[in-house]
Amino acid sequence: MNRSQKKTLLTLVVVVAALAAVLLIVRTLKDRSARQAEEEAAAAEAAGVITEEAAYSALSYDNGTTALSFALDENGNWTWADDPEFPLDDSTVTAIVDLLTALKPQQTITDGDTLEAYGLDDPFATLTATTPEGETLTLALGNATTDGTSYYILMNGQESPVYIIADTLYTYMSKAIYDMCALPELPLLTEERILSVTLSGTETVTLTPDQDEDADGSVTVTWKSGGEDVTDAAADLIGELEALSITKCVDYKPTDEAVSICGFDEPVTVTMTYLTDSGTEQTLTLAFGTENLDGDGRYVRVDDDTTIYQMDLDSVDALFAAAQNGLTAADAAAETADAADDTAA
Known part of the structure; x- marks a missing residue:
């Protein structure tokens, strides 16, 4: 084979290789296009x-x-x-x-x-x-x-x-x-609407308001217990009542064992008589059990509802302290909580 023939053969090999590469590219593109079309269809x-x-x-x-x-x-x-x-x-x-x-x-x-x-x-x-x-x-x-x-x-x-x-x-x-769970919505319990509050635990404390209208039309509420003015001691307790809210459902239709474990054999109760928007007198009763396992909430039941709910622990400190040890303890608990908040700040 002379040089001219070798050159021609080499050229043919290059051309064939190039055609093969082009065919491979075309086939790949067709496969990719078909796969893309299949995926788009899917x-x-x-x-x-x-x-x-x-x-x-x-x-x-x-x-x-x-x-x-x-x-x-x-x-x-x-x-x-x-x-x-x-x-x-x-x-x-x-x-x-x-x-x-x-x-x-x-x-x-x-x-x-x-x-x-x-x-x-x-x-x-x-x-x-x-x-x-x-x-x-x-x-x-x-x-x-x-x-x-x-x-x-x-x-x-x-x-x-x-x-x-x-x-x-x-x-x-x-x-x-x-x-x-759709949580119960507690009524609006402002100072002006609350007619009485009774806390019952180790101690029993009943608070009733005296309302006086000032010359400018504003209302001053004085809280009394046993005939004594306890407005200062009851301030944080009333503040908690105004902000009460259910945070979660813990047990719907609980067993008797669950009720006992959550502390409702001997609950602390808070009973409030209040006025609705229409001026009708209503009563709300909350029964408090023990703290939850995480230590950030307290079990609670509302009126005749057997469901066990939960409230944030720090939102009922004063209520629970007053029911257990009287208003003096509630006031001390509030001061401790305030001090803790100041320290954290």
């Missing part, structure tokens, strides 16, 4: 299924720790399926349903790793939403993404594609049922 299908205007009437999910189910009643209100009488604040359930009707995958994976790699061979959490016609939407949640802000999921029992959604849905699913 994402569009998922969006269509998830975001269709479905009027869900039942919702159940298992968050990996607790399984909860909810259903719409005849009045269109969400109820806890295990106990429809439970005073459910349905804002969490509504938020989940709203998410389902507007949920769009952040990413759609049609040609990814194994299900095991995504934690979807054995999903740790599941959700099912059902329409009145019996149509269902099911989601299965696997691992969190590397940044921890999203989850891999499968939809409607299919093993492909794998979707990635934000962690907002699981955050709602993680909320405990007692954290969804």
Whole structure:
């Protein structure tokens, strides 16, 4: 083979190699385009299924720790399926349903790793939403993404594609049922509205107000107990009454054992007679149990409600001290609390 032939052969080899490279690039681009089109189609299908205007009437999910189910009643209100009488604040359930009707995958994976790699061979959490016609939407949640802000999921029992959604849905699913309890709203107890306060524990203390209208129309309240002026000693106690609020539900329909453990065999009671907005006389009774295990709250029951709730411990210090050791102790407790606040500041 002479030099000219060798040169021609080399040129042909280069051309063939170049053509092969071009063909490989074209094939890769076609495969990528086809895969992208497949993922876009899958994402569009998922969006269509998830975001269709479905009027869900039942919702159940298992968050990996607790399984909860909810259903719409005849009045269109969400109820806890295990106990429809439970005073459910349905804002969490509504938020989940709203998410389902507007949920769009952040990413759609049609040609990814194994299900095991995504934690979807054995999903740790599941959700099912059902329409009145019996149509269902099911989601299965696997691992969190590397940044921890999203989850891999499968939809409607299919093993492909794998979707990635934000962690907002699981955050709602993680909320405990007692954290969804509609808490009692205590009446507005201003000095001008309170007619009497009786605290009963180791001691029994009754406070009644004398109201005097000043020349400028303002009202001065003098608090008395046993005929004595105790306004100064009762100041923090009355302040606590005006700011009382329930912070959480601890036990709905508690057992007798739970009632005893929480200290309601011998509770400290606070009974208040007050005027409503319309001027009607009403009575509110609070029964206080022991401190909670964390030491930041005190168990409480409201009127005839058997549910055990909780109030912040420092919000009832003066009330509890007065019921246990009289107004002098309540005043001392308030001074100690004020000193602690000043030190912290």
